Amino acid sequence: MSHPTVAAVTARIAERSAVGRAAYLDRIRAASAQGPARGSLGCANLAHGVAACGPAEKLTLRAAVKPNIAIVSAYNDMLSAHQPFEAYPAILKRAIADAGGVAQFAGGVPAMCDGITQGRAGMELSLFSRDVIAMSTALALSHDMFDGALLLGVCDKIVPGLVIGALAFGHLPTILVPAGPMTSGLSNAEKSRVRQLHAEGKVGRDELLEAESASYHGPGTCTFYGTANSNQLLMEAMGLHxxxxxFVNPGTPLRTALTEEAGRRVLDLTRLGENYTPIGEVIDERAVVNGVVALLATGGSTNHTMHLVAIAAAAGITLRWDDFAELSAVVPSLTRIYPNGTADVNHFHAAGGTTYLISELLDAGLMHADARTVAGEMSAYRTEPALRDGGVVWQDGVADSLDKTVLRGVADPFAPDGGLRMLSGRLGRAVMKVSAVKAEHRVVTAPARVFDDQQEFLDAFQAGELFHDLVAVVRYQGPKANGMPELHKLTPALGVLQDRGHAVALVTDGRMSGASGKIPAAIHVTPEAADGGPLSRLRDGDLVTVDAETGALDVLADLDARTPEPREPNSPTGTGRELFAAFRAAIGPADQGATVFGMETAS
Incomplete structure (x- = not known):
């Protein structure tokens, strides 16, 4: 039985989404009823589609009696998390052929690394890349050749973009295929310590680079619990993995076996298989709520307060920040993974991982047990894979956490509520990740120090101007202003100020992903400054309150009597930014998913 709040929130989402969801389902069911689309292709069209196939595959695809699976990949070998995908298409094609199907590599999508672009001009393209990836996925699937899809992606904007694109083809069964995290290197806590020492000028670039390289050292995702690993956990909670x-490491026999199994499984989910399960029917109100609950229970990336909204909208569902807030009040915090603790995702996996986490949430009625998934019902996610006779079998997961400093059950949580807060007040609406913020730092009232970009703040810090209580306001960092970059370079300096005993908070219309760590950070402020939001009228010295306990984001000043300070028109150029002017003009606000697609489905 569902928890009363979970049931009420789900019902409210379904009610407000009724018109949009019904229209979406009508559209994908009409597409499904037509059968394999390649059956209606003209002879020249189909000949082009199979021209590069082998003789047997040509006959199979011409007859339309066996499923053809699209492989859409975000492979590149600069991005450590995606480097393992180089070998996946060949592995998947063999597995699918052996199981009686055909697979074609339908297309590649771009994959940016936020770790490389932090603090650089390229970061201003990062959020936009999600919608570019969605459109690229749609292009790959648009050839009317496919009965199902396998999406290869891991990192920040890539997974949401792949899912949004696939939902435009919601009649196709779809499985997300992960690559897994790199093995543990230098601990995240030690890496953070060296970063802060570097911010203070106590260690040089060589020492910092050595620490960073020991932390990020091989193929696979970074091991901290940022957006990439939040993506992976949510794809399981939402039934797409x-x-x-x-969290099975790359280059292991089990990782390869799971990849092969994904190929076999998607065949069974097609119209030509035994268990037709299109992605548009999997991603419903229950799946969306399951994703939000898993995010809250683990203190996952704040980026998902936008990505989940955009994914839901792509399926005709209206998800709002108020839904996150209401669920956060009843979902306990069950993990401590860096930056919310000292462990990394490998430690989380070893302690019981997603299997134990989902089992606990299901038992407490906090997740919908009847949600559809690519593995059947949610009960399948109580199991974990193992190798047996060269193949994958699923067995019961652990009955109790193997490390309660990393993972706990609902009866003994780290905190009684979720790791995210929604704030509102005279400065607008915002999101705060509190799972790494100590209780004594969750309420800050201090004079504002206002900056128009990240570098202005860092220059003031280096000049010694910030060693006092303050609320650092970094504005004009929203979607319309410059693409809403992540502002991770603020964290070490803010940490220094806090460690020296100052009351410190951050307010920004930009993003932090969760990298704000121990600093109370009201992020994603909407309306953003570039859209005339209250931050544009804030001044140095205004007394600002950031209160994670009451959810207040306020200022002791009459902002209505002010006009925004004059500033130069913002027309970013260089590093390709000039090509995205149309995105900056069209993008919606953070609380509606920060998308260019205009997919708000209900009033």
Whole structure:
């Protein structure tokens, strides 16, 4: 039985989404009823589609009696998390052929690394890349050749973009295929310590680079619990991964076996298989709520307060920040993974991982047990994979956490509520990740120091101007202003100020992903400054309150009597930014998913 709040929030989402969801389902069911689309292709069209296939595959695809699976990949070998995908298409094609199907590599999508672009001009393209990836996925699937899809992606904007694109083809069964995290290197806590020492000028670039390289050292995702690993956990909670597939390391026999199994499984989910399960029917109100609950229970990336909204909208569902807030009040915090603790995702996986986490949430009625998934019902996610006779079998997960400093059950949580807060007040609406913020730092009232970009703040810090209580306001960092970059370079300096005993908070219309760590940070402020939001009228010295306990984001000043300070027109150029002017003009606000697609489905 569902928890009363979970049931009420789900019902409210369904009610407000009724018109949009019905229209979406009508559209994808009409597409499904037509059968394999390649059956209606003209002879020249189909000949082009199979021209490069082998003789047997040509006959199979011409007859339309066996499923053809699209492989859409975000492979590149600069991005460590995606480097393992180089070998996946060949592995998947063999597995699918052996199981009686055909697979074609339908297309590649771009994959940016936020770790490389932090603090650089390229970061201003990062959020936009999600919608570019969605459009690229749609292009790959638009050839009317396919009965199902396998999406290869891991990192920040890539997974949401792949899912949004696939939902435009919601009649196609779809499985997300992960690559897994790199093995543990230098601990995240030690890496953070060296970063802060570098911010203070106590260690040089060589020492910092050595620490960073020891932390990010091989193929696979970074091991901290940022957006990439939040993506992986959410894909399991929402039923788009095979059970417990997320955090198996690359290059291991089990990782390869899980990849092969994804190929076999998607065949069974097609119209020509035994268990037709299109992605548009999997991603419903229950799946969306399951994703939000898993995010809250683990203190996952704040980026998902936008990505989940955009994913839901792509399926005709209206998800709002108020839904996050209401669920956060009843979902306990069950993990401590860096930056919310000292452990990394490998430690989380070893302690019981997603299998134990989902089992606990299901038992407490905090997740919908009847949600559809690529593995059947949610009960499948109580199991974990193992190798047996060269193949994958699923067995019961652990009955109790193997490390309660990392992972706990609902009866003994780290905190009684979720790791995210929604704030509102005279400065607008914002999101705060509190799972790494100590209780004594969650309420800050201090004079504002206002900056128009990240570098202005860092220059003031280096000049010694900020060693006092303050609320650092970094504005004109929203979607319309410059693409809403992540502002991770603020964290070490803010940490220094806090460690020296100052009351410190951050307010910004930009993003932090969760990298704000121990600093109370009201992020994603909407309306943004570039859209005339209250931050544009804030001045140095205004007394600002950031209160994670009451959810207040306020200022002791009459902002209505002010006009925004004059500033130069913002027309970013260089590093390709001039090509995205149309995105900056069209993008919606953070609380509606920060998308260019205009997919708000209900009033």
């Amino acid at each position: 095979l059970p417990a597939a997320a």
